[in-house]
Amino acid sequence: MNLIEVKNLHFSYPDSDELLKGINLTFDCSSTAIIGQNGAGKTTFVKLLKGLLKPVSGDILICGANTKQISVAKLAAYIGLVFQNPGDQIFKSSVYDEVIFGPLNIGIPAGEADENTKRALEQVGLESKVRDNPYDLSFSERKLVSIASILAMDTRIVLLDEPTMAQDYPGKRLIKALIRKLEREGKLVISILHDMDFVAETFKRTIVFQDGKVRIDSDTKSVFSQTDALRAADLEPPHVTQLSHQLGYDEAYLTAEQFVADRLRERQKLKTGRS
Template identity: 55%
Template sequence: MNSIEIKNLSFSYTAGNDVLKGIDLTLNGAATAIVGQNGAGKSTFVKLLKGLIVPTEGEIVLNGKNTKDYTVASLAKEIGLVFQNPNDQVFKNTVISEVMFGPLNIGMDEQDAREKSMEALRKVKLDEYVDTNPYDLSLSERKMIAIASILAMDPNIVIFDEPTMGQDHEGKETLKEIIYELRNQGKLVLCILHDMDFAAEVFERTIVFNQGRVQIEGPTRDIFKQKDILHQAYLEQPIVAQIAEVLGVAGSYVTEKEVVSAAGACHDPNFVE
């Protein structure tokens, strides 16, 4: 099982102005959503995990080894990060060369890199655009290309930064399939999200950041029923939880189907709570 242990992690861009303060977490197994308002420290946190910046204090231990002891290349093989803005990541002239860049850069031979890249493009449903310039495609499609470029590298840990932004229903369904498949392969999946509904439906664990600290973390069902704590972090409950409250249905729900089923049971004259 892939794991990341975070011990007393702090970071500041300028002295005396901490962006993250004393983070202690263990990440393993469960697909995990990372939520919080803008400026809460989420993006800084995943940049630290990826090794793009170095902790001011504390340490990050990846599969038993401190990330300080990894080379940039070896860490790139272990952790893949899909940026929020694909324009910060996409730079090649064709889709296939963009997706192959990562695998080639970590030492795959060209044949394996192409095979992995085509497999990844099929997963994001863009394999028909191999010779297209990425900037001739839409922003949401470029986002999928950025995802494919990380999938093709086959890292043990995959981090997504706001993957649902700009995606329609079909795009979100594709993302769900990808996340479920990664999880079933035993990979650790982390995802920064503002989309509470997607977080509730897809992720087993949720971490709430607030002002550079972890305000609360645990099973997603437990986190999203705690309305007052979420409001302290300037977050809203998922729509399904709000609907359940309006309907007067007690409990913790992460899908519309669960709420409908519970509401029906509560209004069944034979139902006994």
């Protein structure tokens, strides 16, 4: 089942050139990264999915509902968006109040909303911060508060705009685990990212936007195998992929673990052949 269908989507802001030009995409439950240079149309596309903007022409169906015919408030029950800057999202004076606002606002009963809030804060490691003012936290912690706010709403679709911004290694590992957990639960996670290493390690599908169009759309390994197409979009493969190519290997490795495992198997075969 497709959770999102995008049909011949065109969009432009008033008195500006066309920004999105005939986008056709469908999304099931496969975790998906959207990559591309600034100005490629990624953030505008995600805002259209959320219903914050309306198509100039074409249609977007979210769980069967056309975004032209449903309010943003009603759409919030299906799809949640974590903004790039948590300052654009956070407005309550305590972490708990911030996270519980979303579930209550979409009609989840108070008891269930409380349980969702506590569980979401545990998932992002902020259960000890429930009474803190979000603006007394670090930027990376505020980003996690924003993520918890959407997790607590329990939507079928989660949109993440640069989720790894300002996150250290443990923070990135936590977010990666959350994305995989959501995918196992049958939910769709779509994320805008500039961190190619995180994309390679985390997402099954990757879409490349360039000049308002979809230039590449495939499984992540296939996308990062297309070196010339990536270069044309001013993108670089993950560091491990670049390193393996520099060492003379053709395969597009997505993680260092995969690369090391193959080298160990190769070494073992050589040892076996000599014995």
